[in-house]
Amino acid sequence: MLTLAFVTLLYLCLAGVGVYLMKHVFAKMNHAPYPPGPRGLPLVGNIQDIPHVKPWLTFAEWGKKYGDISHINVLGLHIFVLNSVKTAVAMLDKKSSIYSDRPVVPMSGELMGYAQTLAYLRYGERFRLFRKNCHRIFGSRSALVVYHPIEEMETRRFLKCVLAKPDRLQAHIRHTAGAIILRICYGYEVKEDNDPLVDVAERALDQFSRYGITGDFMVDFLPSLAMLPEWFPGAGFKRLARECRETVEEMAAAPYKFVKDQMAAGTALKSFSSDLLKGRTVTAEEDHVVKWSAASLFSGGADTTVSAIYSFFLAMTLFPDVQKKAQAEIDAVVGPDRLPSFTDRPSLPYIEALAKEVLRWNVVIPSIDHCTTEDDIHDGYYIPKGSLIIPNIWFMLNDPETYANPSEFNPERFLAKDGKEPETDPRTVCFGFGRRLCTGLHLADASIWISTVMSLAVFDVSKVVENGVEITPEIDPSSGLISHPKPFKCSIEARSDKALALIQQDTS
Template sequence: MISTPQLVASACLVLVLLWLRRRSLTHKLPPGPKPLPILGNALQMPTQRGWLTYAEWAKNHGDIVYVHIFGQPLVLLNTLEMANDLLVKRSLIYSDRARMVMAGELAGYAEEMVFSNYGDRLRDMRKLFHRELNSPGLDKYWPLHTDASRNFVRNLWDGSNQIEEHVINFGGSLILEAVYGYHAAPKNDEWIKLSQDVMKSFTSASEPGAWLVDFIPALRYIPKWFPGAGFRIVAEVWRDEHLRFVHDPYFWSKANQDRVTKPNFATTVFDEHAGNPPAKVEECLRWTLTSIWGGGADTTVSTIMSFFLAMGMFPDVQRRGQEEIDRVIGSNRLPEISDREDLPFIEAISREALRWNPVVPMAPPHKLTQDDEYLGYELPAGSLVLVNIWSILHDEKLFPDPFDFKPDRFIDNPVASKAVSAAFGFGRRICPGVQFAETSIFIAIATALATSNISNAVDETGNPMSAVDLKYSSGNISHPPPFRCGVKPRSITAACLLAASVADASEC
């Protein structure tokens, strides 16, 4: 039987060994800003546009930076090479997700694909996603992409100058139709509005370092009336919104299979199970559809808004894109998705819209599941690994003059073309909807340039926009600052072609 003195001695020995390991590890950790006792780097963590702060830290400490918040280690990666070395080549131990108390547990996003731990459930969702919304099955959705893009551009000519409203409706309506078979209202659709509200909440709830409860999980149990517990009240509102977001369109689609738009993702799976999938399949399907709807609508909106902003600021790029369309397509028809390989400059504009100001400037945190060593540094198990996508896509070695909108950087440049895929994440957590998103962005851009002139990008006070001074919104999903620009038909012929394609002869 072990005596009390032996137990005390053993406990002391364990504490000493842990202290010695920590001390030895500290000398091998990557460099970073000096932490405070107990708090670590909590007071140094940025609350707005963290990617800019992390890029500055990289200049001072190196491209791999280590910080910790209340003992929680964070590893910040600022180059494409590092992200590939760890998240791609060592994906087996870098593919888990962090525990996000605010977003995952309190606001209810834990079951979403982006927050799911790496395991069978996530693999099942990704498998279902890949089967339906990546080649070779993607081309069956081409007519939806094409029709949505033409309606979208035609609506831009209404003279209201509400570009963002139309872009939001385009992104939301396309996803809702492809995923649930739901045909959204032309304006003020309740589910598109719900998706915008939910994605704003998601962006706030999941911003790294924004919520103390993510680093001190016990705070989730403090009473709502307690000073400083307002985050719990906010989380309840977000949770209620999210539950509607998850369940309402799914059960509407299931109950209205006789009148949904086809093809759509939900119907494909319903038909495989005679309209009544087993509980496990239904749970996987519901959360997969939710992840597509939430992730696809808002990210597409940001990229296409960046395109319109860039065209209003860089007229020479717009002119060259229109010249390529005129040369390849002519003036007697509108672009199709099948024209994509023949329009390399339009494809380059699409890639530059993704790179210029990336939709997701910081990749959602990966979690390291075991101790690792990299470049002579020890990376402790449990570390949250954050990739600065903004920094990668503004690396002057890969993308000279990174603040300028230069599609030419992707012409005959496979290195740059491959590097821009960082916008969609890394390794086993890369966005599974890459092909669907790229198709949507391409056809919207091609249709807009074929039929419209975009001019005079100005801010809310009427001043011209500056590429260097642009301040995109903070959060996991970043949007351009408010702006206005003119969007008018290029010609009577273009107006007639577009009007005919949407069964509207008013322009002719």
Template structure:
């Protein structure tokens, strides 16, 4: 008797062939090399707990396994990119499939950080965010209208730094917040004392660092999202409640203020007022505008503070660099005015100091992971769909093939001279890659450069002294967070001379 297969038999056989072919496809190519893992948990016990330990460990693994590394934890694939060329090959040349963000149960779904741009998935709303940011400051030409704002607040910063040298971080945050909140909401920050919007945004950014730097069990076991607070091991739910409230306030407080002013007819032209004034604003679009505005401040304030604080630390530790940069400013600008962005093309050494500030201590050494949207093959390695792709900016910025003696703060590496070709511009790596590059890059670039040039024109940063007159050398320690900051250190900040002090006092009163 001849066997005649039924439709069920045919379907089952086809399913087996399909499953087998998928398994064979994945087994045909290896994952990128990496440390061997254990059954079930993979490399979960090998991955350090803090961000600083992670970028250092990933950089160490580069010596053992190469520029692209694969690790796994509880079934989640991680691919670490330790080389700038590999990062560009994948995150820029193949950006169509490498531009998503991973679904992060704790930070994203529960605490709500998947609503602003930083952790938003690659969808139509993300693209709308990017389009609106490009119109605002996507080109240097668009940014030029804000130059007077940058100059006013840069001058005020100089006065604050000499008045409160023990509160450098707070003074930098107030300056960055004043600029970005004015652009986004037309909001004027309180110039003395605390400001409610600055305070809540600072709280929100600190909490985001905690969310991204810590290891949360719910990220490895997403089913825990649904357990009640009283359930054993669900104490994270209390953190969720507090952190989500902070983020909601961070988005709603300035947005409500500008809407009220618009109703009263007293609103200044800004990002939110111009967006809300369009004729086709639906509730859905208003929601998008609110989170786009939140993204402007959330993405820019902390990063510019980090860069400026690193500059101040580097000048304190490298007085020869400071003196050389000051001499260039004096020769080009003179001593009777502050530098402006129009002076930038004529100050190559100041430009080099700025670039070395970005490279020497990257603002976000591990960036935010990308998520691969489909299987990919690179150099005969399989990178599986859903893998978290992590650009190790720290490793790239300290790669001796691109930067000679990388741990030395040396602006000369970026200065062209006979027989010396400038080393790789850190702009190519520190602001991210592909469609996830920081949309506020031009804003951060302009404001940080200007504040560096102004500081060099009128201030001296030097080591503090103890009661016996001995210099106190800063240890150069940094916070262990997604966006790093120098740990507060004692220093002396003084006007360069009487002429500089007069210029500072005149600038303090500008509006």
């Protein structure tokens, strides 16, 4: 059995090397050069240069050394890293018709099941239907007004939870994000604790964070390894992928069944799914598209806003002067007798700037993959069909030529002052580019803003003091598709008796 296994593995490896050599030979036939980049090894190329920990930092170093576009080759796969907004816009926005595909990712996409979600979907008709559905419901700020009461109510409940158990801040943020996205996507109202649909989302996100990073498994570079059976030596990734796929399928199916059951009973609340299903008979394809459109929003929204809001609390812990300025604006505009609402947003420019700085300062999605569907020549460089294009969003939002002192948390950079224009709005970069622009960007923006303004209205956030020593949190974001701040301690207390009364208002 081991002999057969060895022969099979050898065959698969030789097949992979053969594909690489053929690609290498054909690549030599083009007349334009590749962009500069790290020098690779024979046959395997730059496989040793792929960064697995905080890759955006390595990508930024390549940018300093090689320019706005750098290139590596891993087993025949061409990878291009973009380190400037100008280059990303020129390629991914202006030539979006050929730069909007996604690469096939064998582990997280095909084996774990995420290939059915919008983030992994190949560019084509189904992709366009997904985006059309999302744009119809969430395509503008004005379209989201109908969901503002849900966001405000769930954020009020969040304030109560934080007041009761401030040491469980991250769990409260995650629960609230899940509650908002489940209510908006499916009309589902979560239970206070241990909600089954929130739990399955958290399980899926935990599995994705551990096993979903592209390149962590050799199958991402040698897709033929996916044909190996689970019992095959070294094929343990197949078992992990199967377990993850079961969770992903449950995450998509359980809430979708709920909303369809509610519609059949005539008790469904207004939601993304019910709006797309009501009043018509859907085909099997349309049913699949609605189901996985909702699952895409659910899985994405349940984690990205968590990172941003947790980053906000980290910033308030580290930068008390910013917190005081923001609270002074809220006190002047809103007053102490009510909580802020979305109707106050146009009157709170400093809060608006603070929410922007949260998105810039601790980048939620440091980079995101695009793939080319045709050969291209860009700035004299050859970009082959099927290449992986990675815009380094982290560096674009930390580029000192765009943002003064980028490591500093400074909301005032986004306010016009003394004749100086505001710095570039990070929302033009942090949500991606071209036809891969995040479909839930307006929902994420609204969730971050309302959580920021309500929390500042009633809470003072500060460093924890233990045994007479003030504990300063570390700024150390995690690696992964979605980057989170390192867990930290902070003190969260009601600002006043009036603030306490506002938090304790009935939210039933």
